[in-house]
Every structure is written in structure tokens, then in C-alpha cells.
């Protein structure tokens with residue numbers, strides 16, 4: 145199939161492109177920056193004229209391009225709405241004009257805000273607590289309206305805490321790569337609150353597999369709006385993660401506790417029952433295995449850089 149991936153030079157996009165190519169698909173990556181291992185059209189998804197040309201041959205679009213920092217979105221809400229909401233609208237419009245109808249995109253646990261109860265189910269209240277989450281919810285709303293109005297097939301994949309090898313964000317605010325670096329280098333490990341907050345960590349290969357299954361679902365059940373939690377259903381605390389990294393690296397963490405962050409829910413995890421029943425997806429990689437593979441990648445990468 146001819147597939148467009150937007151944001152394919154980022155952490156997840158990089159893994160997704162590899163899997164799509166391996167499965168025999170013809171992929172075009174559109175991103176603001178280059179993917180060192182895959183040809184990239186350097187372009188901004190908000191540029192609809194450019195998108196009209198660049199996506200014209202495609203059958204499916206995987207839309208990953210987005211600004212992704214919840215904290216930063218509080219400081220720069222206008223920028224987040226522009227990149228994420230206008231960016232999505234631009235792609236949807238370019239698809240509509242070109243008659244391309246299948247859109248699969250990266251939504252997020254952030255749409256739920258502070259859940260009333262856990263495990264979170266897809267039809268629970270969605271009330272974001274930061275502009276980033278709001279943009280993801282708005283992106284879902286745009287997509288569902290294109291499904292209704294223009295016969296699109298839309299699939300929103302709501303990832304929980306995604307982690308794995310090759311995660312490089314600048315600045316790195318995500319817990320897993322930050323902890324690995326801090327423990328490896330003997331720096332203080334910053335933990336907000338008592339470290340007993342529970343989160344749902346999903347390994348990148350599991351998330352990638354869900355995208356391939358989404359392609360099948362789009363064929364089987366077209367012209368519908370589908371939305372799924374992608375979660376392990378097995379929450380782990382920040383301290384458990386630190387402990388697993390300590391064991392893998394063989395070094396003790398110097399934990400420094402900072403005050404709890406306002407609006408940081410104690411427990412955040414989801415039911416993946418719907419993904420299991422409709423998408424045929426279930427997380428397969430255990431936290432122990434995922435952390436081990438992630439640590440091994442980073443340690444090898446740092447060795448390579450220092451030699």
C-alpha cells in the first residue's frame with residue numbers, strides 16, 4: 145500500500161516506518177526534520193498546498209506529527225493549537241481534495257485529564273487538563289466529523305506512556321529515558337512526590353503493532369470512527385521503574401524527591417478490552433523486558449558516542 149507517515153522522523157515514527165517497510169508497504173515520510181535512515185520530505189503539515197501535492201498518491205495517512213510536551217503546552221497554548229489542530233485540519237483537507245479516506249492518528253491518554261475512575265474506558269469522560277490534551281481531543285473531533293461528513297475511515301489510537309529504544313526528545317521530559325541517563329551517569333534522579341504514582345507504560349513495538357492492525361481494521365470496517373486505548377492494563381509506579389533500571393544497569397539511583405506536581409493524578413491506567421475485541425491487539429512486551437531492551441539500547445548508544 146502507498147502510505148504517508150507524518151512525523152516519521154520522531155521516536156515512534158522511526159519505528160513505525162521500519163515496520164511498514166518490512167511489511168512491504170511503500171512509505172513516504174513528511175516531517176520538519178530529516179530521518180537519518182529514511183528519505184524525508186521536509187515540510188510542515190500546516191502547509192495545505194504542499195500537502196495537496198505530497199500526499200496525492202497515497203491510500204492511507206498515519207498522522208503522528210505533533211508537538212508533544214504537555215508542560216510546554218501550558219506556556220504556549222496558541223502554538224500547540226496551531227501545530228496540532230491546524231496541522232491535522234490541513235492534512236484532512238488535503239486528503240478530502242485528493243479523495244484519500246483512511247486516516248490513522250496518534251491520540252493520547254492526555255484527552256482524559258484526571259479520570260474519575262480507573263481503569264479508564266474509551267467512553268469515560270474526556271476532559272483534558274492541559275492544552276496538549278485539548279489539542280488531541282480536538283484532533284479526534286475533527287476526524288470524527290470527517291468520518292460523518294465525508295465518509296472517511298478514522299482510527300484514533302490513544303497511547304498511554306510510550307517508551308522504548310531510540311527515544312530522543314529535546315528537551316527529554318519523559319521519565320524512562322531521563323531516569324536511565326541519570327542512573328547511568330550517577331546523577332540525581334528527580335522524582336515528583338513520593339514516586340508511588342502509577343502509570344501505564346507501553347513498549348514501542350506493541351504500539352507499532354497496533355498501527356498495522358489498524359490498517360486491517362480500516363479495510364474490514366470502513367467509514368467509521370474507531371478509537372482505542374493502547375495500554376498494558378498493568379500500572380507500575382515510578383519507583384518500580386527506577387528499581388528495574390537500577391537492576392539492569394547495576395547501579396543504585398540517587399533519588400531526590402521534589403514536591404508533587406499539581407494535577408498529576410495518583411493512578412492513571414486504562415482498560416484495553418476494546419482494542420483486544422475489535423482491533424485484536426494486546427500488549428505483549430512485559431515491563432521487565434521492555435526496560436531491559438531500552439536500557440541496553442541507550443548504554444550501547446552512549447558507548448558508541450564516546451568511542
Ligand SMILES: NC(=O)c1ccc[n+]([C@@H]2O[C@H](COP(=O)([O-])OP(=O)(O)OC[C@H]3O[C@@H](n4cnc5c(N)ncnc54)[C@H](O)[C@@H]3O)[C@@H](O)[C@H]2O)c1
Nearest residue numbers: 151153154155156175176188189208209210250252303306
Ligand atoms: N511519546 C509518548 O509517550 C506519546 C504518548 C501519547 C501520544 N503520543 C503521540 O505520538 C506521536 C509521536 O510521538 P513521538 O514521541 O514520536 O514524538 P516526536 O516528537 O519524537 O515526533 C514527532 C515528530 O513530528 C514532527 N512534527 C511536529 N510538528 C510538525 C509539523 N507541523 N509538520 C511536520 N512535522 C512535524 C517533529 O519534527 C517530530 O519528528 C505524537 O503525535 C504524540 O503526541 C506520544
